[in-house]
Amino acid sequence: MRQSELFSKTQKSAPKDETSMNAQLLIRAGFIHKEMAGVYSYLPLGLRVLRNIERIVREEMNALGAIEVFLSSLHPKENWQTTGRWKTMDDLYRLKDRGDREFALAGTHEEVIVPLLKKFVSSYKDLPLAVYQIQNKFRDELRAKSGLLRGREFLMKDLYSFHANKEDMLQYYERAKEAYRNIFFRVGLKAIETEASGGTFCDFSHEYQVATEAGEDEIIYCPGGDFAANVEVRKVKEGKQCDLGHGPLQKAKAIEVGNIFPLKDKFSKAFKLTFKDEKGKEHLVQMGCYGIGLGRLMGTIVEVHHDERGIIWPREVAPFLAHVISLPGGEKAAENAYEELQDAGIEVLFDDRQESPGVKLADADLLGMPFRVVSSEKTTSEDCFEVKKRDKGKAELLRKTDVASFLTKRT
RNA sequence: CGGAGAGUAGUGUAACGGUAGCACGAAUCCUUUGGGAGGAUUUAGCCCGGGUUCGAAUCCCGGCCCUCCGACCA
Numbered sequence: 001m002r003q004s005e006l007f008s009k010t011q012k013s014a015p016k017d018e019t020s021m022n023a024q025l026l027i028r029a030g031f032i033h034k035e036m037a038g039v040y041s042y043l044p045l046g047l048r049v050l051r052n053i054e055r056i057v058r059e060e061m062n063a064l065g066a067i068e069v070f071l072s073s074l075h076p077k078e079n080w081q082t083t084g085r086w087k088t089m090d091d092l093y094r095l096k097d098r099g100d101r102e103f104a105l106a107g108t109h110e111e112v113i114v115p116l117l118k119k120f121v122s123s124y125k126d127l128p129l130a131v132y133q134i135q136n137k138f139r140d141e142l143r144a145k146s147g148l149l150r151g152r153e154f155l156m157k158d159l160y161s162f163h164a165n166k167e168d169m170l171q172y173y174e175r176a177k178e179a180y181r182n183i184f185f186r187v188g189l190k191a192i193e194t195e196a197s198g199g200t201f202c203d204f205s206h207e208y209q210v211a212t213e214a215g216e217d218e219i220i221y222c223p224g225g226d227f228a229a230n231v232e233v234r235k236v237k238e239g240k241q242c243d244l245g246h247g248p249l250q251k252a253k254a255i256e257v258g259n260i261f262p263l264k265d266k267f268s269k270a271f272k273l274t275f276k277d278e279k280g281k282e283h284l285v286q287m288g289c290y291g292i293g294l295g296r297l298m299g300t301i302v303e304v305h306h307d308e309r310g311i312i313w314p315r316e317v318a319p320f321l322a323h324v325i326s327l328p329g330g331e332k333a334a335e336n337a338y339e340e341l342q343d344a345g346i347e348v349l350f351d352d353r354q355e356s357p358g359v360k361l362a363d364a365d366l367l368g369m370p371f372r373v374v375s376s377e378k379t380t381s382e383d384c385f386e387v388k389k390r391d392k393g394k395a396e397l398l399r400k401t402d403v404a405s406f407l408t409k410r411t
Numbered sequence: 412c413g414g415a416g417a418g419u420a421g422u423g424u425a426a427c428g429g430u431a432g433c434a435c436g437a438a439u440c441c442u443u444u445g446g447g448a449g450g451a452u453u454u455a456g457c458c459c460g461g462g463u464u465c466g467a468a469u470c471c472c473g474g475c476c477c478u479c480c481g482a483c484c485a
Contacts, residue, residue: 012435012447013423017478028422037477091484108485142412142483150484158485199485259485291485328444358446365446376445386445 001044001320002338003351006030008043010363021214022299023147025311029366038144038152040295045367048319050155053294054134056186056316057157060179066130066159071112073136075104079111083270088200091139105138110263110289113160114271121285124164124277128172132159134294146214148299149255159290164275166264169286173262176290180208180258183292188301188314191257194219196230201261204233208258208292214303215255222246255300263287311368312390320349322407323369327357329377337375337385337403344404365390371407 008030015034018024026032031046042050058068077094080086086094086104093105106112113131121129137156144152159176163169177193184191191208198205207230209219220238221228224246229235231251238251265284268274273285298317305312315321322341326334331352338350349369351360357376364372374386374395385403388395398406 009421009436010447011422015477016423017417019478034477089485110485137485139484143479143481145479156485201485205485256485261485289485325445356444356446356448358444358448360447361445362447374445378445 001349003349004353006044008045010366018147020146020149020299020303021306022149022302025302025306025366026147026299029311029368032148036152038141038150040148040151040153045319046298049298049313049317050294052317052319053187053297054157057134057183057292057294060183060186061132061157061159064130064159064175064179066132066161069113069131069133070135071106071109071116071133073106073138075106075112077102077104079115080104082115083111083267085111091141093138093140106135107137107139108291109133109135109158110160110267114267114273114287117162117285118271118273121162121273121275124275127162127164127275127285128168130159130161130172132157132290146216146299148295149214149303150216151295154296155294157292157294161288161290162268162273163286163288164277164283166286169264169288170262173260173288176260176288177206180260180290180292184208184210184257186316187297188305188317189257189297192219192221192225192228192254194221194228194230194254195233195235196259197232198261201266202263205259205261207256209254210257210300210304211252211254212300212303213253214300215253217254217256218251219254220249220251222249255296255303257297257300258290258292260290261288263289306368309362310366313368313370315370318368318370320347320369322346322348322371322373323364323367324348324350324373324375325360325364326350326352327360327374327376330375330380333380333385333400334375337373337400341373341404341407344408346404346407373403373407 010030011028014024014028018027030043033041033043035041077086089107092107095103095105134157136153138153141150141152144150161172163172189210191210194207194209196205196207209217218231219228220231220236222242224242224244226244236249239248241248264286268285268287274282275285276282301317302311305314324334324338338348341348368390370390372388379386384397384399386395387398387403387406
């Protein structure tokens with residue numbers, strides 16, 4: 001993509017009210033636009049990041065054997081009355097149509113997926129079954145905050161699994177953990193699998209927590225990685241020695257980027273979602289549900305991967321792998337590099353704008369592509385390009401023909 | 412929802428109760444070009460509604476809205 005054709009622009013200063021790093025950097029860099037507190041639009045570069053996160057999540061969900069659907073956002077009030085949450089879910093958006101008929105705006109989708117599956121699930125032969133979607137959720141947060149970290153409207157991947165018995169559900173639950181670990185690793189986050197409360201749903205759940213001061217949760221974890229719990233479950237104390245000799249347990253603030261629940265029959269009971277076994281006997285379906293907030297994930301990545309100059313996107317989620325910068329004397333070679341790198345299958349943002357070198361280099365740091373490829377009078381005279389990794393201090397001169405392989409090399 | 416702070420141009424920031432100014436951005440032209448370049452000309456603003464006052468960006472009241480702390484939170 002040519003930067004001269006990109007309508008979003010960078011800002012030198014962040015909006016004065018934004019104190020959270022992800023909001024400051026993503027707004028300054030033109031990735032997102034705030035419509036109101038907790039509600040954001042995604043601009044071209046931000047959308048590319050979001051789509052990359054979605055792609056990773058889809059790949060891992062599909063590998064888990066889950067099937068994608070797209071459920072409605074407007075829900076009949078009756079479904080929410082059936083589970084009792086029309087009254088009890090405080091952050092549920094409730095709305096009326098012109099005839100005063102009431103609806104819920106999707107805050108989550110158990111109320112839709114469970115009754116939906118009643119239509120299709122009746123036999124043990126229909127199980128197990130796992131469906132997921134990537135879709136907006138709406139929650140009437142009393143206090144939306146911290147940029148993309150807590151919104152009123154946000155993109156979520158929600159997976160629901162359905163099983164003939166609890167053992168099968170718990171087995172799938174373990175496989176889902178594996179998928180979640182893969183997802184967080186691929187988006188460049190070190191997520192700690194954390195024991196957490198099951199809330200009103202079940203005895204326990206697991207959260208995926210990324211330790212950072214920007215977080216609003218608190219976890220206690222073993223530095224050796226064999227135990228972690230949200231402080232809400234109070235099973236252990238900070239400072240207690242780890243049983244396996246990894247030293248004292250530590251406390252840290254963290255962002256919850258994922259949460260998985262062994263629901264059992266909580267919702268299948270409410271909607272009477274049942275199946276008949278081999279002998280014709282009827283049982284409640286056992287369920288699990290598994291969520292990841294994708295916008296929050298993007299915000300978390302920025303919280304963790306940035307420096308004083310801007311964002312440092314991990315490779316798999318970066319909007320483009322390379323940022324080709326055309327400086328005076330290197331314009332023509334830059335054009336060639338733009339075409340040739342794309343021909344080699346590399347996604348390139350090409351800064352072809354008529355701006356001073358200082359502006360272009362500062363913007364490259366702010367936007368945060370993993371590689372910066374500079375073409376100038378100096379590099380052209382040596383038949384080279386200057387290549388710099390965003391997270392490394394020094395640049396190196398590479399022969400033009402070596403650049404593509406250098407960028408695609410996994411290091 | 413409780414508490415605190417803030418709303419002035421696209422962004423950031425000034426102005427004692429008395430002419431709304433500066434920087435960046437944007438536009439035009441000239442000169443520049445390896446870390447947010449210089450000159451000239453131009454563009455654009457007091458969150459909304461009341462009140463006090465000769466006069467309100469400024470003081471008072473109400474509302475809206477944003478941020479932060481807390482509470483809440485699949």
